[in-house]
Amino acid sequence: MDLKSGYPFWAIRNGLMHAFPRLREDLDCEVAVIGGGISGALIADELAAHGHDVAVLEQRDIAWGSTAASTALLQYEIDTHLAELRQRYGEPRAALAYRACAAAVERLGEVAADLRGVDFRRQRSLYYASRAGHVPLLREEAALRARHGLALRWLDADELAADYGLRAPGAILSDCAAAVDPYRMTSRLLARLRRRGAGVYDRTRIQALHATSRKVELRTGEGLRVRADRVVVAAGYAGQHWIDQRLARNRSSYAFVTDPLDADDLQALGETLVWESARPYLYLRSTGDGRLVVGGCDDAVDLPARRDRRVQSRAQRLVRQVQQRFPRLRLQPAFAWAGTFAETADGLPWFGPHPQHGPRVLFAMAYGGNGITYSMIGAELLRARIERRAHPLARLFSFERTVG
Template identity: 35%
Template sequence: MRLHSGLPYWIIKDQLYDYYNPLREDIHTDVAIIGAGITGALAAHALCKAGLECCVIDRRSIATGSSAASTALLQYEIDTPLHILADKIGEENAAKAYHACLNSISDLERILQEAGIEAGFERRPSIFYASDHNGEETIMKEFEIRKRHGLPVEMLSRKELHERFGINTPGGALFNRESAQVDVYKAASSLLAHDMKNSGLRVFTHTDITGYEQDWADCCLTERGGHTIRCRYAVIASGFEAGQFLPEKVMKLTSTYALVSHPVERARLWPEEALIWETAQPYIYMRTAGNRIIMGGEDENFSNPRRRDRKIGKKVAILESRFRELFPDIPFRAEMAWCGTFSSTDDGLPFIGPWDEGDRVYFDLGYGGNGITFSVIGSQIISRSMTGYYSPDDWIFGFGRVRKQTDGR
């Protein structure tokens, strides 16, 4: 699968790393993690910290999958509004999922700080504006339910939004100060480098895992060249390409578009450089990166890379014009653009854990617009499970949700 095309900004800004280390022999380890993106990097970090011997395997260069293409906004609010998620999984569980996302932002900040990694992590406020009349209703309902569950949220009227942030929106917005942004390509690659140096983590790139077997005692991964990795546990952190390892399809693959602007005088950017997104589906969103603006959205319900790529020019023009509607006074022109595969689930939550209870293979699939916060949560759930701890709420992110619908369990 071509996970992205065009030029993701981060690969140019941070450079493409030359690390090359294909697996050339059969090995043994405690945990083998498939995927050297942010999910695999965070899982490896948590597991190394828990004292387990780990290796990470990737068919590509380090972090050049979806993590390189990410626009990397970090928000506690997921693609499925809390009041809708409450209808799907119950209000208490939905609120727990939202709180887990909220905590994961500070957890990521702490992980990077403790490891001494400077990966552009910056705290930012977040604005979720009503795109239309229906959106007004959404933000009213969201405000009430988020308040009820102690989530950080303020309501801004259209006038306040314009006066404080200079945004021309059709309606009001929800606002919070608990969001952040990061350079996730740098975070993933630096975290892997940190654990290779400090925790004996082994990383094998350009190594394609083609299958696995497991029994009660251990599991064994096989790579395309025939070498094997025998381990106590395996973690599948292979992002949107995990379909090959899943017994059933649990996600919908879509296409998404992103661009980075020419540099803009910093003083002309909007106040506080808040993250901005909207209630419409699909939504547009934006953040800053230094003196540039990163914007994304215009998702489409197909994943064919050739069809996706053909649309880049048209999508850039739409995103530029949407930006100018919101901020007519900020000079905005795309400098480079890219598009990528994206994945969503029915309830907007990720899939973390074994497919069946007792399996030695764990999935760590942060599907949805909050993939990075989900990766943090995944690393915590998986390291807990593999070291014998269990939190009764972990099931909220597990496969029991879909298994109930598909086979009645």
């Protein structure tokens, strides 16, 4: 899949950080992870840290797929409101999903602390009402989250104008959020994994997968065989190719990054992720060197050539949207890009085995706006399954729930 267009900032900023080899001979391991993006890296790191023999196989260069295009907002907030998830799955399970995401943001901070220079920064999250008619729903949402122990407060229009220079009728300000350089974090995790003796191979395309009751055999495009006790398919949006059932809808999202801004221009935006209640939503976040990353303008285009042509016009549309909400900001895109992302009907991810391939093939489909947060949960959830332990989200985040 061609997953990105334009000039993703992380790839330009970092370049190719580490050289990983191609797979050159047949391989045996306990767990083979297909996918060398942020999801595969977090899963492989979690498994290896607990004694599992892991090999990572990536068809491109490491982190060069959708990870390079990610805007990497780390949130506990799911694209689907807690109130809506309560209607679908009941309040206890809906609240469990939200609390697990909050715990995952904290866990990501612990992982990042052991790495060097991944630009992980604690943030707050400001979720504002796009229109006055959205205020009652957001107030209900805030009350429901607070009831389940999520730290937040309500800001009215005057407070938003004073604190953020934002024109909006109200917003939920949450304490739990963060931001990271996803490309750098992935590269650091997998380089460390390789130093510790695990196999990490890029430019190695898996062409065939065959699972039996005892083993899984993979075959590469060059005819090499990989035999594993279990396989984790963490191939991002390309993971859908391995399952006949349609699980999510692919879309394109657009983004740009500015040159570094003065602290007086950033003000509270330097420590706050911002997003809105309209769908598709506008969102903003800062980087460690004082830039703003702005994203949104999602559309149903999943054809690379058409997406390529839209990058610059969508960037200018995003500039206008920011100008309407933040009149004091004067933004100029330095680099603009677009990337593929996938949406599930309920905003939740898929982790675990699918009936099509049996229990030894596990999927990691961290789809949605907070995919990195989901990936951290998925790493722990899949390790629990491999170790034959229960996990409280195993059913809700698996293929056992109804596909909408």
